[in-house]
Amino acid sequence: xxxxxxxxxxxxxxxxxxxxxxxxxxxxxxxxxxxxxxxxxxxxxxxxxxxxxxxxxxxxxxxxxxxxxxxxxxxxxxxxxxxxxxxxxxxxxxxxxxxxxxxxxxxxxxxxxxxxxxxxxxxxxxxxxxxxxxxxxxxxxxxxxxxxxxxxxxxxxxxxxxxxxxxxxxxxxxxxxxxxxxxxxxxxxxxxxxxxxxxxxxxxxxxxxxxxxxxxxxxxxxxxxxxxxxxxxxxxxxxxxxxxxxxxxxxxxxxxxxxxxxxxxxxxxxxxxxxxxxxxxxxxxxxxxxxxxxxxxxxxxxxxxxxxxxxxxxxxxxxxxxxxxxxxxxxxxxxxxxxxxxxxxxxxxxxxxxxxxxxxxxxxxxxxxxxxxxxxxxxxxxxxxxxxxxxxxxxxxxxxxxxxxxxxxxxxxxxxxxxxxxxxxxxxxxxxxxxxxxxxxxxxxxxxxxxxxxxxxxxxxxxxxxxxxxxxxxxxxxxxxxxxxxxxxxxxxxxxxxxxxxxxxxxxxxxxxxxxxxxxxxxxxxxxxxxxxxxxxxxxxxxxxxxxxxxxxxxxxxxxxxxxxxxxxxxxxxxxxxxxxxxxx
Numbered sequence: 001x002x003x004x005x006x007x008x009x010x011x012x013x014x015x016x017x018x019x020x021x022x023x024x025x026x027x028x029x030x031x032x033x034x035x036x037x038x039x040x041x042x043x044x045x046x047x048x049x050x051x052x053x054x055x056x057x058x059x060x061x062x063x064x065x066x067x068x069x070x071x072x073x074x075x076x077x078x079x080x081x082x083x084x085x086x087x088x089x090x091x092x093x094x095x096x097x098x099x100x101x102x103x104x105x106x107x108x109x110x111x112x113x114x115x116x117x118x119x120x121x122x123x124x125x126x127x128x129x130x131x132x133x134x135x136x137x138x139x140x141x142x143x144x145x146x147x148x149x150x151x152x153x154x155x156x157x158x159x160x161x162x163x164x165x166x167x168x169x170x171x172x173x174x175x176x177x178x179x180x181x182x183x184x185x186x187x188x189x190x191x192x193x194x195x196x197x198x199x200x201x202x203x204x205x206x207x208x209x210x211x212x213x214x215x216x217x218x219x220x221x222x223x224x225x226x227x228x229x230x231x232x233x234x235x236x237x238x239x240x241x242x243x244x245x246x247x248x249x250x251x252x253x254x255x256x257x258x259x260x261x262x263x264x265x266x267x268x269x270x271x272x273x274x275x276x277x278x279x280x281x282x283x284x285x286x287x288x289x290x291x292x293x294x295x296x297x298x299x300x301x302x303x304x305x306x307x308x309x310x311x312x313x314x315x316x317x318x319x320x321x322x323x324x325x326x327x328x329x330x331x332x333x334x335x336x337x338x339x340x341x342x343x344x345x346x347x348x349x350x351x352x353x354x355x356x357x358x359x360x361x362x363x364x365x366x367x368x369x370x371x372x373x374x375x376x377x378x379x380x381x382x383x384x385x386x387x388x389x390x391x392x393x394x395x396x397x398x399x400x401x402x403x404x405x406x407x408x409x410x411x412x413x414x415x416x417x418x419x420x421x422x423x424x425x426x427x428x429x430x431x432x433x434x435x436x437x438x439x440x441x442x443x444x445x446x447x448x449x450x451x452x453x454x455x456x457x458x459x460x461x462x463x464x465x466x467x468x469x470x471x472x473x474x475x476x477x478x479x480x481x482x483x484x485x486x487x488x489x490x491x492x493x494x495x496x497x498x499x500x501x502x503x504x505x506x507x508x509x510x511x512x513x514x515x516x517x518x519x520x521x522x523x524x525x526x527x528x529x530x531x532x533x534x535x536x537x538x539x540x541x542x543x544x545x546x547x548x549x550x551x552x553x554x555x556x557x558x559x560x561x562x563x564x565x566x567x568x569x570x571x572x573x574x575x576x577x578x579x580x581x582x583x584x585x
Contacts, residue, residue, distance in 0.1 A: 022397035022467030025386040030254045034400045036428060037250070038219045040242045042110045044249065044286050046071065052261055052288040059264075059309070060100050060170055060293045067288075070104070077108035078213040079206030084139065084161055088113030088215050091225070093137040093159075095119040095128065095146060097295035098271055100170040101199055103281060105141050106271070110223055110242070113215030117225040117237070118272040121146045127235070129153040134237045134435060135225050139163065148188040164190055165199035167295055219243040222432060226274050226376050237435035238274075238376050247428035248379040249283040251399040255384050256370075258339050259313065261288030266311035268294040268302065268320070274380030275345055279315050289313075299567070303327050303334075310337035317345040317567040318352060321369060322503065324359040325352075326526055336364030344372040344381060346568045347471065347489050350392050351496040352503060371395050373471055377444065377455055379429035383469050393493070394468040395461075402427035403452070404469055406462055412448045415462070420472060423461045424454040431455070460487070477571065479508035479516050484549045486518055491552065494545045495520055498538050500528045505561055505569050506552065509578050517553035521574060523560060530557035 023032045037044045053068040065073070086092060092109045094116055096102035109116040117135040119128060121143045128149055132140065133156075140159045142150055144166045154162060166187070168179045192198065197205075223242045227235040253259050265284045269276030284291045292309045294301075302320050321343060324335070341360065343353075348371055357368045368388075373395035374381035383404070385396035398404045405414050406421040415421045430453065433441035448454050460472040472478075472487045479486035488506035495504040502525045508516040522538065524530060535555060542551055562570040 020398070020403075020467055021465065025389055025397050025466075026400070027255065027257055027387070030400065032400055034247075034250055034254065036219070036243065037246045038243075039246070040110055040217050040219070040221075041223055041245050041282065042074065042107045044242075044246045045107060045282075048286050048288050055261065055288055056290045057285060058100060058103065058291045058293050061175055063100075063170070063172055063175075064290075065100065070285075073100075073104045074107045074111060075213060076203060076206060077104050078111040079209040080202050080204075081108055081112050081114065081139075081206070082211060082213055083205045083209050084202075086112050086114050086139065088217070089222075090114045091117050091135045091137040092139040092141065093117040093119055093132055093135060094271070095121050095123075095140060095142040095150075096165070096271070097121060097143065097167075098267055098276070098281075098293045099165075099167055099295050100293065101165050102141070102271060103285075103293070106277075106281075111214055113217055113221075115222055115225060115239075118277060119227070120270065120272045123149075125149040125152055129156060130235070131227060131237075132157040132159055141165065143167070144187050144190065145183070147190050151188070160195065162196045163199060163202045164196065169199045217242065219246065224277070225435060226272070226277070228376055236437055236440060239432045239435050240379055241432055244379045244429050244431065245278055245282050246286070247401070248278045248381060249286045251402070251429070252279055252283045252381060253287045255399055256313065256340055256342065257387055259283070259287055259289065263312040263339070264290040264292055264309070265313040265315070266294065266305060266309060267291045268305065268314070268316060269345075273345075274376040275315065275374070278380045279342075279344075284313075299323060303330065306337070307334050312337060313340040313342070314338060315342040315344065318343055318348040318503075319346070319561075319563065319567050319569070321348075321356045322352065324363070325355045325502070328526075330359075330363045332362075333364035335360055338365040338367050341365070341367045341369050342372055342384070343369050344374060347473070347492070349489075349493045349496040349503070351493070351501075353390075373469065375457055375459075377431045377457070378425050378427070379431070382425055382427065382429060391464075391466075391468050393470050394464075395471045396469060397467055398425075398469065399427070399429075402429065404463060404467075405454070407456075409460075409475065412446070412454075417465045418462055420460055420462050422475065423457045423459045423469070423471070424448075425457060426452045426454045477508075479506075479518055481508070481511070481516050481518070481549065482514040486550050488518065491518055491520065491542075491546065491550055494542060495522060495538065497545070498541045500524055500534055501538065502526075503561075505571065505574065507571055507574050507578065509554065509575075511553070518550065519554040519556070519578065520552040521556050521558050521561065523558055 049067045049071045056064045057067045057070040092114050119131045139161045141163045144164050168176045219242045222239050224240045225237045267280040269280050271277045370385040373383040382402050383396045403426045405424050409422050458475045462470050473489045491506045492504045502523045504522045506520050509519045511517045562573040564570050
């Protein structure tokens with residue numbers, strides 16, 4: 001029996017995915033659905049090499065490299081990896097800052113089918129040991145300045161070869177000599193042998209290699225391990241695929257105007273961090289931009305780097321953008337080069353955003369801070385404020401092909417607009433899982449009743465009717481006081497709105513009756529001295545603007561806050577300090 005025309009029409013209609021409300025805010029020409037490369041990460045990079053062979057791929061202290069030359073360097077490195085026996089699925093750890101050799105090694109590992117495990121060179125000795133054993137790495141590529149830590153633990157790992165490099169290996173002429181001079185006494189003694197070699201010796205290994213270096217892989221094959229941690233809990237190895245990174249790059253290219261060929265980006269965020277590796281390296285290199293590599297993650301150099309290199313785009317954490325407000329050396333047009341300013345990795349209050357926007361305008365830039373949101377488990381970026389369409393308190397709208405929903409904590413039950421719950425994400429950038437940790441993987445990646453796999457972020461927030469997302473804070477940061485749920489970010493927003501305050505951080509501290517109460521740490525604006533009078537006025541401001549049960553029980557002035565290795569506020573360190581105080585009392 002033939003189906004009626006009406007039934008056929010309804011079937012076709014049901015197959016069409018309902019357009020999300022936020023799509024209308026996408027840049028002109030950007031669709032809800034994008035077509036992603038089915039290549040590997042290095043294969044996607046090769047597409048840019050083919051289009052822009054003579055364009056500058058990266059700039060390192062004035063030393064530049066074209067896309068054509070970058071690809072040749074990657075192939076040479078890949079030949080050496082093959083000579084050392086690296087096969088598909090083998091892990092290689094990169095314990096390096098943002099240097100050309102680290103970028104070359106990263107893509108060479110991908111070319112031969114290996115998996116790159118990214119580790120911070122300033123990690124503690126026992127942390128490096130833990131990362132190497134978690135990943136079961138066969139080769140370690142490490143900065144010479146950190147070698148003493150490696151020497152003490154390498155025999156307790158499965159690492160067969162150690163490749164030691166120096167920042168000076170990527171420099172030339174006078175800059176090379178200056179770096180070596182400044183590094184005197186800082187580099188530990190390194191006894192080279194068949195298993196411990198320099199970067200140059202490693203590259204020579206592949207000189208006579210005649211075999212094929214490119215390993216055929218699927219887009220869904222695993223490619224990178226990044227590690228969580230910093231603000232909470234023990235680090236977990238996060239396994240990400242070629243598709244995860246390629247999807248992120250193409251989404252970011254479409255959402256971040258004016259990303260594209262001929263533009264430059266200041267890559268100050270480190271490559272062991274998802275934001276730094278995915279947004280500041282892979283994205284610009286896959287769309288023909290110039291990545292200005294910054295190996296030293298130092299806030300003090302942030303302003304001078306912008307003045308000297310004049311990047312068009314910059315991606316950073318809020319604590320760095322505070323310098324736009326603080327720095328008195330900025331001239332009228334010192335920020336005129338900036339066309340896109342992206343903030344992620346930590347919470348930014350409305351008040352701080354307004355101050356930074358004013359500073360950008362005052363110093364010649366037409367850009368405004370665009371707040372984004374993401375987490376390493378979703379390749380670092382999933383949501384961004386549309387240009388000129390900021391909503392107070394919002395972290396923006398989801399990227400194309402990225403679905404968001406808010407669920408009641410501990411359930412799969414989707415909540416209506418404007419109701420707080422756990423933020424869940426589904427899309428092509430969501431991780432494959434945690435390495436060697438099935439329990440945590442199953443707890444974080446859950447298949448809902450709609451058949452999709454959803455990443456439960458552990459973050460509290462809500463969505464409004466237009467699809468804008470609002471972040472409250474980490475579920476673990478929520479303070480439960482006498483039965484009330486207190487949101488530190490809300491309290492911080494109120495404190496930051498007081499004119500004398502630059503920024504604040506709120507944590508929960510123990511209380512004998514209420515279980516927990518809030519404590520506020522406050523950094524004042526430059527030129528404002530801490531005093532009882534200032535403290536009294538801030539308290540009065542809070543009493544007017546906060547519910548009584550949300551009021552901080554304690555306030556403390558600080559010159560600055562402790563930071564994690566990537567520049568986030570280290571809440572756990574503040575909590576530990578308070579815990580130690582109570583113990584001493």
